[in-house]
Amino acid sequence: MLQEVQSPLRVTVMMDPAEARLGWIDLSVLVQSAEGTEVWLDAETEFLLHPPKGAVLPALDPFCGPNGEALSQARSGVNSPTRKYVATRAAATNRLLRAARIHLPVAGEWLLEVRVRRADARAQFQAPLSVLEPPLARTSVVGCLALPPLAIGLFMTHQGLRRRLMSSS
Amino acid sequence: MNSVFEAVLGSWNFAPLPLLSLFLGAAVYLRGWSRLHRQLPERFTSARCVSFLSGLTVVGFAVVSPLDAFANLLLQVHMVQHLLLTMVAPPLLLLGSPYLPILCGLPRVVTRDVLGPFLAAPELRRWGHRLTHPLFTGAVFVLSNLAWHHPVLYELALRSRGWHELEHLFFLGTALLFWFPVIQPWPSRPIWPRWAMIPYLLVADLQNTALGGFFSFYDHVLYPTYAAAPRVWSLTPLADQQAAGAIMWVPGSMAFLLPVVLIVVEVLSGPRGVRPSEVARRTRPRPQRIRALPSSDRAEAWDLLSVPRLGAVLRSAFTRRVVQTGLLLLAALVVWDGWWGTPISSLNFAGILPWMGWRGLLVIGLLVAGNVFCYSCPMMWVRDWGRRILPGRLTWPRALRSKWLAVVLLALFFWASEAFQWWDRPAATASLVVAYFVAAVLIDGLFKGASFCKYVCPIGQFNFAQSLVSPLEVKVKDAETCRSCTTHDCLKGNATQRGCELELFLPRKAGNLECTFCLDCVRACPQGNVGVLTVFPARDATEDRNRSSIGRYKRRPDWAVLVAVVAAAAWAGSAVMVAPVVQWLAALQGSWGLSDSWLPITLFYLVVGGVVLGGLALGGELSRRMQSGQRTSWREWTPEFVYAIAPIGLAVWVAHYGFHLLVGVPLIGPALGRLAWDTGVPLGTGLITLPLAWREGFPTVQLLILDAGYLLSLWMSWRIAQRKATERTRRLGIWAPWAGLWTLGYGAAFWIFLQPMQMRGLPGQAW
Incomplete structure (x- = not known):
């Protein structure tokens, strides 16, 4: 969680999961008055993600792409390593916040830049964002691998019980 | 507020x-x-x-x-x-x-x-x-x-x-x-x-x-x-x-x-x-009362055609024509755009519609329903129209009345589409579509019945093989009703409706092999005794019985090889799109000093095909040795078990083509924009983006589909082994080689779907 007060704005940035790893993260932002007494829903927020120095970003998304962003860049001829995301209320579950789903394609020290604008008020700040390598065994992969042995075990128990039931009857 | x-x-x-x-x-x-x-x-x-x-x-x-x-x-x-x-x-x-x-x-x-x-x-x-x-x-x-x-x-x-x-x-x-x-x-x-x-x-x-x-x-x-x-x-x-x-x-x-x-x-x-x-004692349940459910509650199969309105719509020949016309128009778009549109596969409908959208929908259709593509096949619409000129009087040659020709055509299709990168060549795709239509019209225009569907069409053979795993089947609702039938309209047809062109006699039809889901038999049966019923996926292929037009599975090595080829292509096709294999093939191409990739891909397909077919042959022999008493010949023993590869094969296809579908849908917007640019029609050029959560969760879905296919393959071979031996140890011995093969296949597919995907031919991506 990151909080910054740049009068008259108080900006709180939250991340899910709390520890950024290679792949997708949710960034949410809550914009309040500097005293924290009022929530401002109409503040526009952008996240700019600057990749680690020297990192080579894949042109495509992890699904092989090209994602909308890659295509837009190809069409406009712009090819900046910085990735820009606009936070929206629609993307946030908690509608007091604005959120964006962000893809982090390489591990390392990223720089997160937050830009908030509400009428004439502006807030802009940066914070380092450490992106770790994914865990060796992801829960979903382990779960998928564990499913067949579990099912086979259940099936064998089932067959044994069935055989016993049939022989007893 | x-x-x-x-x-x-x-x-x-x-x-x-x-x-x-x-x-x-x-x-x-x-x-x-x-x-x-x-x-x-x-x-x-x-x-x-x-x-x-x-x-x-x-x-x-x-x-x-x-x-x-x-x-x-x-x-x-x-x-x-x-x-x-x-x-x-x-x-x-x-x-x-x-x-x-x-x-x-x-x-x-x-x-x-x-x-x-x-x-x-x-x-x-x-x-x-x-x-x-x-x-x-x-x-x-x-x-x-x-x-x-x-x-x-x-x-x-x-x-x-x-x-x-x-x-x-x-x-x-x-x-x-x-x-x-x-x-x-x-x-x-x-x-x-x-x-x-x-x-x-x-x-x-x-x-x-x-x-x-x-x-x-x-x-x-x-x-x-x-x-x-x-x-x-x-x-x-x-x-x-x-x-x-x-x-x-x-x-x-x-x-x-x-x-x-x-x-x-x-x-x-x-x-x-x-x-x-x-x-x-006072609150003890009275189970005998609970067991006595009304007989209607015991019905095991559910008939899709019994759904009010939907049943009538599906049964209607007009509905089929409408769906076929829709696909015909899309095929025309593919041909037109392929020949005259900008030849960038990912922005051309000849690249997007057949190679990304249609293939994904086809396998998902097979998984959740049945052979829905053959039901909506536009080639049959054109063929029926062509029969006004070419009425089809010849009989299909006896020597070709098997699946061997189809096996060769299917293997060639799988190999050529990768080796020559048809998916990246809109003009070649368009020509292929036209050739397919011409072949369908010519063959069915010269020969009786649906000879093209039954003996030639590679897409149809793919659908037949994979519909072994489908949860719906066209079959009779009540066998007793058929016993008193003397007209056999489901096979022979009548004055208003033709019968089954693939020569399937419904009372003896079992399973989905060779069924195009055209529903001609449904419309022909005067008793209304044919429905689209729910079945347990793949169970039919575990039973040994004489089936109409097919006979016994164990006596059909051609069918078994067809199923094996379809499965082998599933692994080969998905492997050639993951980064390590792509890099390995590129290195091979570089070391041989080749300007084109067709030779390394050919080699790769031959290796994968050889490993799969060889593995199945070996599995058959090892499993056969576990029999007691007089041993059945390898030729009769192995095919029955080979059908059990179909579920894991379909799982690999669904995981692979489902991915293409997911990637292909967002490309429709840019393709429309490109079409607008080509034709000067102001269609707009917006991008369609899928909800990210869908795409993010898809790798897990791929692995779960794989799990389901693997388990179903294990179960199928277990059921066949149960039939082959009464003794438990022997049964396990018969099953073990097959279980080992499915486990190897599962491991290979699991590795493939954990790799980053490289789809060649898309903007910004070099091969």
């Missing part, structure tokens, strides 16, 4: 998985309850149904309402959410006496064949008895409550979605156990006398009061997340914690004390000294 308040009320999270689970639970309960309500109205009252559904609603409210969205900001909101999951939902669910309604609500085959042996096992009953013993349920509830409120575990749940969901599951599960002896849902038997529930509840309340008091009076913020959370309302973290403690203490205690009062009244007003055994 205040906009902030409006935002709070609008913070619902309609996550599909919990909602789907709740709806499914409600549907199963309602189905079972309505049956039982008719038989035992005094036991399964409307109040029970309302109670159960209210319980599900409370669970749903706790996990999708703004309570969940604000749980990470305010501890008191989180506390309310937990109270709903532990104090409100479980008693309501148990008051619905859910055990029998859920059992009766599940499909009969699941209750009888899958759950039956477990439910009848005395060990599991004993375990059930132990799990619902008040000593255990009380202890586990209290321990779980204390453990999850410890800052270490609570913080873990606040920081990770997975742990949070696990915490909720624990709360709900242990609370269901805790409330079980208190509610004692019928037909369970009480273990302790009724009065013992009073100290049981009071002890639990003591723990709740102590914990609530601790939250209320502790002078530090317990959980760092709440200490750091932004203050949405003017409430300090400590005040928030005190409010949470008060919620736990007061309403929480009421949830324990109210049942205590009711039980006191019950005990005082009821007959004294009622022993548990007496209570059990």
